[in-house]
Amino acid sequence: MDRMTNIILEAHNLTKSYPVGDRTMAILDEVSLTIAAGQFVIIAGSSGSGKTTLLTLLSGLDRPSSGRVIMAGQDITDLSEDGLARLRNEQIGFVFQAFHLVPSLNALENVMFPAELKQDRLAGEKAAKLLQRVGLWERRQHFPEQLSGGEKQRVAICRALINSPKILFADEPTGNLDSKNSDAIIDLLAELHREHGTTLVLATHSSDIAERAQRIIRLCDGRLSSDEGM
Amino acid sequence: MLHYRFLFRELIQARKQAAVFVLCVALSISTIVALNGFKNNVNRSILGDARTLQGGDILLHSHYEFTQALRQAVTDLEQTEAVRGVRAYEFYSVIRSTTGDRTLFTRLKAVESGYPLYGRVELQSGRPFDQVLRAGQVVVEQEVLDRLGLQIGDPVHIGSVVLTIVDVVTHEPDRPVEIFALGPRVFVSTQDLDRLQLIGKGSRVEYKILLKIDGDDATINALAARLALTAQPEQERVNTYRTANSGVKRFFDNLFFFLSLISIFTLFLAGIGMQTSLAALLREKEKTLAIIKAMGAPGSFLFRHYLALVLFLGLIGCLVGIAAGFIVEHLLPLLFAGLLPAGTALSFSVADSGEGLLIGALVVIFFTFLPLYNLRNIRPVAIFRNDTAATARGIFFYPVVLGGFSVLTILVVRQLQDLKTGLYFMAGTSALILCTSLLTRVILAVSRKIPITPLSLRQAHKSLFRPGNATRSIIVTLASALSVLLTIYLVQTNLSATYIESYPPDAPNLFFLDIQPDQKEAFTREIGSVVELFPVIRARLVTINGQPVKEQQGSKRRGDSLTREFNLTYRNTLLADEVIKNGNALFRKDATGSIPLQVSVLDTVAEMGDMHVNDTLEFNIQGVPLQAQVTSIRTRTKSRLYPFFYFVFPEEFLHDAPQTFFAAQHVNKDAIAGLENRIVTSFPNISFINMAETAAQLGGLTRRLTIVVNFFAGFSILAGILIIVGSIFATRLARIREAVYYKILGSGSRFVLSVFIYEHLFLGLFSSFLAVILAQAGSWGLCRYLFDIGYSPHWPVCLLLILLTAALVVGVGVLSSIDIIRQKPAIVLREQNGG
Incomplete structure (x- = not known):
């Protein structure tokens, strides 16, 4: 009962399908799950298993073909685009495999951006703290194209955390990094997860990373195949 | 609230595309700004100097000698009011050197002492025109000297007399623009007019009385209205310097209208350029825009920011366009060299620039609406997928596009100043x-x-x-x-x-005008071969089926009007290049119509006045009314330089009307000069055009x-x-x-x-x-x-x-x-x- 009250994310019968020619192809098929607040959850599976699609549906980046998503007790499935935008801005952080920094903004500006959208007067201070925390303060004026892969991902993590989100979604955050940088990024995410108490939902196919999580949800061909550590 | 840093960064990053966008905006308005500015300057110089351009405050004009009533009314005015008047006569005539080896078709102007009332006739010698042009003397354009091989002081044959060339005219106030003239100017004094014997019955002479009024526009209008009451309708025209239709203004109106069409076309293409460059830019930025949405930015954030960006770039484009337009405007006099009214000054106008800004803003908003509107379709999930944004329209799309299209149509109509043409142009x-x-x-x-x-x-x-x-x-x-x-x-x-x-080798290359009926036989003998002579009776069309013809009736395309004077002719056969379009024959054999007089109408003029077979037309032949019923509509099978007549009557009806004859003749190139000399010598009143x-x-x-x-x-x-x-x-x-x-x-x-x-x-x-x-x-x-x-x-x-x-x-x-x-x-x- 106690665990139920701490649930931050619920998915009920999530299905996502796309028309391919004259037939419909299901990428995700009737997936249901719940995630407790503060958990570090890995969504694992081989390439094409539906990890990224599940992540986009859980985070409100995309809408399911059927099923419902409930975040912090609020059904977000039918929220308007602007409603979802506000939710993403205030309650969710993202870290992507390809970093997806805004190319026209420098490191500091990229980190500040979500806070500025919220009209947070302390955006600059918060961004500075975060960049110092990840050791990139000296590189704050650099634009994405002037940063290395590891640096870009650290900036992306700072940007994801600046609004103190309830949930942090990370999609293959080490997919474009070498092993040294990969370890550093996972260490950083784990530390920040601990420091901020943020729920971390991380999609990966790496078994090394999976070992560090509290819970591993495995997907196979768009279906939930196992759920370890519940 | 705008995120200025984001805007600035976006602008810097996309500076090349931004430059293309700015250039498209600049291009879209530069020709319109240039043309509007140039047009306004030309119009200002034409209208601002309308008195000089028209030669007087009130202008009386006729193709026949003024009626006694109007002459008397003018004389009364000259005696009782602060009015000064001069008479002028304009017609074409061939002049020749006294050695007799060269001739020249010229525009002769006989003027009274006191001419011009406004402006100055400038002479090469710098002397006052009034002191130079006396009886027995003539002032000519330089071209006359060049082409006849004469010098100042030489005698020249004009009509029946020999006059002495005393000076060269370099500028004439009421004929400032040499758009197209059939011959150079020759000034003679009215004191010599009778001696010249060039004005015969039915000759093509423009009779003018120019009046200078010591009074304001209200006085001028009142006096003009008074004179108009006395004037013979359809024959004598009374205008003020403001209402007179200047050929120069008409020429520029038509040219500017056509150039406006081209400028708007450029605006449209540049608009497509704006749309394409912005759409391409946004398409390339789709991933970035999706990231921003993933960060939690609402759709309105992107729309607002890119709209601001577009408006900012649009403003720069407008300013560049206005500057470019100003430069182009100053280059235009080079293209129009010799065509512009004298003293046309180009000046910067705040109103023209403001108009340019407004046009630019409307164009930017209209052409960038679609790419900006499509921003709402960018989904954050696009980060993961390469599919392009869906193009869902939404309920506001069509009303906004329709509204934008309407605004653009209004802009086009305003620029062309013609609703129908504007709509046709848009379509x-x-x-x-x-x-x-x-x-x-x-x-x-x-x-x-x-x-x-x-x-x-x-x-x-x-x-x-x-x-x-x-x-x-x-x-x-x-x-x-x-x-x-x-x-x-x-x-x-x-x-x-x-x-x-x-020009077909056997086509007529010499046109002879104003051959008097009693000169027919002698003229034919002088030509020495068969000559086709066309009788010409000058008349005005007064009514069609009882409805008076109006000024605006006519063909804008041909620049023609039904109220102008027409040349009627008579013959009982079709010309070689004519066929009957409507009706059974040129004329009915029996007198079955309701009106005995019959007329055949050429299809071009029939279209202008919506005339059909059996319609009744009323003409005024030099004061004599004449009713005729349309029996046929003719059309021409070839477009060529060959005489044609809008109205043809049966020979028996107009045989005795006051008339002159017109001849079109093919003459060997080598024989032209000799023939011209013989004709000028024997028939000074006959004009000819090469x-x-x-x-x-x-x-x-x-x-x-x-x-x-x-x-x-x-x-x-x-x-x-x-x-x-x-x-x-x-x-x-x-x-x-x-x-x-x-x-x-x-x-x-x-x-x-x-x-x-x-x-x-x-x-x-x-x-x-x-x-x-x-x-x-x-x-x-x-x-x-x-x-x-x-x-x-x-x-x-x-x-x-x-x-x-x-x-x-x-x-x-x-x-x-x-x-x-x-x-x-x-x-x-x-x-x-x-x-």
């Missing part, structure tokens, strides 16, 4: 762009079906369909612009070929006007070039990737370069090929149905256009792609892998 331009767009689809679809074997050609062809490529926009814009340019050239060339260049010479003069004027038109039309080509450059910038990343992949797979820079060259060659060839098809179809239609002339397609010129376009597009394309070709694969791969 025509939309149809042209739609038609070009459809044909582009067809050409691209067909080209995809053609197997291409050489690798570089094949890759280049596939590149046309690269996502984000503005292939269709480039082809549509270039093809539309080129088709308009080529159509202007083809129509002008075909018109020239019909009327000016291809049509071959006139056609050459007309050709010269046409070529000059074509240069002016091409100058304006050339701006539309710039729009096409900007779209090419914009498209290359917008697809830069995709092109770099392609170039790098080619290099990784083992191809050298030469292969990459050849792919880019071929890609642009395809664009250039497709665009020009389409332009040729459209221009040929359009020009053929215009020549066949509007001008009713034969058509020659001029294929070598079309081929030249295709080659030049291909060279231009390849040149622009390759120059814009040089940095792409030079990209190092390793750097690009590192960037792509996020390293």
Whole structure:
């Protein structure tokens, strides 16, 4: 009962399908799950298993073909685009495999951006703290194209955390990094997860990373195949 | 609230595309600003100096001697009011040197002492005109001296007398612009007019009385109204300097109207350029925009910021456009050299600039609406997928587009100052762009079906369909612009070929005017061969089926009006190039009609007045009313320089009316000078026009006007070039990737370069090929149905256009792609892998 009250994310019968020619192809098929607040959850599976699609549906980046998503007790499935935008801005952080920094903004500006959208007067201070925390303060004026892969991902993590989100979604955050940088990024995410108490939902196919999580949800061909550590 | 830093960063990052967008905005308004400014300056100088241009405050005008009543009214005014008047007579006449070996067709003007009332007749000697032009003396234009081989002080034969040339006129106030004149000016004194014996019964003389009033406009209008009551309706015209229709103003009105059409067309193409460059830019930024949405930015954030960006760039574009327009405006006098009214001053006008800003703002908002509106369709999930944003319209889309289209239509109508033409123009331009767009689809679809074997050609062809490529926009814009340019050239060339260049060897080359009935036989003897003489009776059309004809009735296209004076003729047979269009015969054999007098009408004038067989027309022949019933409508089978008459009557009815004769004769080139001399000597009152010479003069004027038109039309080509450059910038990343992949797979820079060259060659060839098809179809239609002339397609010129376009597009394309070709694969791969 106690665990139920701490649930931050619920998915009920999530299905996502796309028309391919004259037939419909299901990428995700009737997936249901719940995630407790503060958990570090890995969504694992081989390439094409539906990890990224599940992540986009859980985070409100995309809408399911059927099923419902409930975040912090609020059904977000039918929220308007602007409603979802506000939710993403205030309650969710993202870290992507390809970093997806805004190319026209420098490191500091990229980190500040979500806070500025919220009209947070302390955006600059918060961004500075975060960049110092990840050791990139000296590189704050650099634009994405002037940063290395590891640096870009650290900036992306700072940007994801600046609004103190309830949930942090990370999609293959080490997919474009070498092993040294990969370890550093996972260490950083784990530390920040601990420091901020943020729920971390991380999609990966790496078994090394999976070992560090509290819970591993495995997907196979768009279906939930196992759920370890519940 | 705006995120200024984000805006600034976006602007800096997309500076090349921004520059293209700014140039498109500037281009869209520069020609309109230039033209409007120039038009206003010319109009100001024409209207501001209208008194000088018209020669008086009140102008009385007639093709016949003024009636006694009007003459008396003028005399009364001159005695009782603060009114001063001068009489002037204008007509064409041939003059000759006293040695008798050279003749010249001239525009003779006999003026009273006191002329001009406004302005000055400037003479080469600098002396006052009034002191120089006395009885027995003549003042001529330099051309008269040059062509007759005379000098000041030499005698010259005019009519029946010999007068002495005393000076050369360099500027004449009420004839300031030499648009097109059949002959140079010769001034004589009215004291010599009777002695000249040039004005016979029915001669083509313009009788003028110019009045200078010591009073304000209200006084002038009141006096003009008083004189108008006395004037013979349909024969004598009374105008004030403000109401008189200046030929100069009409010429410029027509020319500016046509140039306005071209400027708006350029505006449309530049608008497409704006839309294409912005859409391409946003398409390239789709991923970034999706990231921003993923960060939690609502749809309105992106719309608001990009709208601000677009408006900012639009404002810069407008300012650049106004500056460019001002520069172009100052270049225009070079193109219009010799055509402009004297003293036309070009000045900067805040109102013109404000208007330019307004037009620019409207154009920017209209043409960027669609790409900005589509921002709402970008979904954050696009980060993960490469599919482009869906194009869901939403409920506001169509009303907003419709509203924008209406505003644009109002803008076009306002610019053209004609609702009907504005609507036709909008419909025509939309149809042209739609038609070009459809044909582009067809050409691209067909080209995809053609197997291409050489690798570089094949890759280049596939590149046309690269996502984000503005292939269709480039082809549509270039093809539309080129088709308009080529159509202007083809129509002008075909018109020239019909009327000016291809003068048939046996066609009449000398037209003789004002042959008096008693000179018919002697004139024929002098010519020495069979002469076709056409009787000419000058008259006005007063009513059609009892309804008075109005000034506005007529053909705007032909610049004709039903209220003008017509030349009636009589004969009982059709001319060789005429056929009956409606009716059974030229005239009825029996007198079954309700009115005994019959008339056959040419189809062109019948259309102007909506005249049909059995309609009743009422004419005024020099004060005598005449009713006739239309028995047939004729049409001409060939367009050529050969006499034709709108109204033909049966011979028996008009045989005794006051008339002169007109003759059109073919004379061997070598014999022309001799014949002209004999005619001038024997029949001083008979004027003649050397049509071959006139056609050459007309050709010269046409070529000059074509240069002016091409100058304006050339701006539309710039729009096409900007779209090419914009498209290359917008697809830069995709092109770099392609170039790098080619290099990784083992191809050298030469292969990459050849792919880019071929890609642009395809664009250039497709665009020009389409332009040729459209221009040929359009020009053929215009020549066949509007001008009713034969058509020659001029294929070598079309081929030249295709080659030049291909060279231009390849040149622009390759120059814009040089940095792409030079990209190092390793750097690009590192960037792509996020390293």
